[in-house]
Amino acid sequence: MHFQPFSLLLGVPPPHLVSATVAIPAPAIPGYLTDDGKSSELSSGASGSGSEQSAQKEALGLSRVSVPKFARVCFVQNGANAVAQVAHVINTVRSSKTRKETVNSFIQKTLQINFDRFGFDLDDESNILFPGLCPRIHSSWNFYSLLALVPSLSTLTAMIEMLERMNIEWQAQLDERGVKGLTPRPLEAAALAGATYEVILLHPEHFLANGAPLPIFDSTTNQWVCYTVQDGELKDPSGNRLAPFQDPADPAVRRAALNPLFFTINAYLKIEYHNSRYSSQFPSCTVEIIELIKKLYELIYFLPAPQLGSDGWEIDEAIRLLEMRKTAERKRKRSEYGPRRSPRTSSPLAKSRGSPSGDDREERVDTHKLTTENLDRLEEIIVEEHVKAASSLVNDPKTPLEERMMLGAWFFSPCAGPYPPLTKGMVAAMSSSSEMGSRYVTS
Template sequence: MATIRKSRIATSFKYHTAQAIPEFSLERLEWSGSDDDLKSVVSHSSISSRGRNEATKIPLTEGCFVTKQTGYYLEKAHWVNPVRKNAQLKYEVELLLKGLHIVPPNFNLNSTSNLAPLDRNLHYTLDKLGFFAVTCSIATLRDMISLVEKENKIWQANNGVYPRRLILEDLELLNASYEFVLLHPRHFLQHNGSGLPVYTRVENGVSGKFYFASPDGALRAGPDNDQDLLPPFATEGRPEGVALLNPFLVVIHAGIAFRRFKKLSLPPLCKHYEELIKLTLDLVEKIYFEPILDIVDENRAAYRRSVYVKYSDGDVAMTGRNSRTGTVVKRPGPDASHEERVGYSLYLMSGCDYINDDDEEDEEEDEEEEDEDYDEYDDGDDGDEHENGKKDS
């Protein structure tokens, strides 16, 4: 905010403290009058104070999920978000994910397994514009599909008295590789010759390389279709006690983006991207195994009934403004099809980190409600988790 002091324009804006990063030989940088409330790179301002505290568990040494560039400007992106910042709805989404057996029992949406650092431009174009999506690599998707198919058969053989083991000790899935799927190349890279810089760690620092939108719409090492695609990438190692990124949550996020993209009836993408989309949607369908979803829906309905007995305000008001589906999906009735119930479940988890300007007032009220009421719905475990479901000490 600008002001006038001694006939000169001045500002009362306070710089944030730049935290020390010993691994990069960077000392703490604190300005006179710095705002020391934020202890590390934080998410977009729409994330509640509770979310900011959770986000600090990802170290500053972890670079952008896609480009691997480090920096204080990185934001923490959620892969699964409730469509509205409401404590009741947030808990219902967590209940859904736990019922599908793709997160451990002590999971919450601010767990580091649901977070990844992203460059601000990438975060916004992913979150609010849908110019690209990130899914698992073809090899990882096939491994995940095989695992889910096997677990679905075991679940059926045990007549449902069996939790699918989708998040346990499988190190291949915990170290999953991911791929960048460019959905709107001309909007993402608007000028001929503009590219996305991607970095790799080398002995004395990083080495950068630009990737461009080729005529077939893919992100390649050069402007021609015969150039190499941006290769699969992995998350950087995280300290002990900080959960790795959960690939199932990334796939859920990508599935929402791909379902919406396919409704646009645009020309097909390159063959590699089309294969990624096909496998991603196939995996999402298997995650939402119909007999399991029936039980999950029953449990969610029982939860809503218990909440409405205690709180007489009724159902949560929904809005399409903060949904990456771009619409409002009504809660399915008792005769709804499996596809309608899957669509509604995906809608519940399609919320954005970035909030539209006309949502800001509502969001402030919701954040206050979440800070005050979250414990009514939480399982009492604010700790982060390993992917095997064990709480960190």
């Protein structure tokens, strides 16, 4: 009994049949996308006899192997792959729903790097590789960080030029109108057109080990080209680097273009983690890309602060003084007429217990009773305090850039611990927030 190699079903010739460049057309399998973007379906009824259909199925190896109804195309290999896995650029896995919502708010309201102004969350299509990644590339990228998917040199340069220009306009707007009149960072959606991406290897000795090839489909020549790791880069048999590629997803299907700034954040975190633990000598092209990624990452974290003496600064000072007067007036009225009755003390639950503070006693955490429930709740309170303090610091333009970048990396990393890094700002914030927070930080 003869079975067709499963790799042929995926449009990938087995390694022992490939020496260099193989002219194999894109697979015309039912439900898959052909080169012209049309879905190929097997003939039925009047279009062909049963024997012809059987022969067609046998030629495609479909007689005993089921084929998925809808095709998936690997983002890197650019070919149909039945086992391609959908992936998020910025990971959505978080320890809690609150942590995930904080990351959403950090992207949309603080960094303001989402091009769609109608709302954003981590499941937005601009953050999803919905054509998918083949398992080898997905695990090497997402789980082991053997490689990084990065914007190409041309895209990085274009993004840097755009953010430098936009940040200057953003700062000028703040100096003119103040914080209350500040509009979102003026990103240009046109910059997404024609964005291309590359693959850089962080651990070339482990990716495609022992000379294993990575077949990539070249739609311009209608050929599969096998790339191997040479001198720390992916190269074809002629020694040419893997060229930058575009998102293979159909623009008519994708509702939002991929955001290169999300790839920049993902790549920066992988590179920083790699450099903190390993000493690698990268090729010159990879070094150039890494330097541009670091520069773009800093521009992403830019927050405008009003310059002393500007119109915006005077407006903000006037608003601050007005708020101080309102606060002082409220305090004066409370001292004159007495404190208002707490809404909690008038609740039916509190009245039923015959004590105005009965309801409060139920909600307070008794730290003297070291039960598992109390310890878990105490841990939750401490974590919440740290998250609030970190969120406040990254939203403050006065926080040093390096500190904001460290806290931002903690927000973005799904594998980070429950507590943010103890920067100077975090220590000061937690020490002044509460006695419990102070004890935790200094312990």
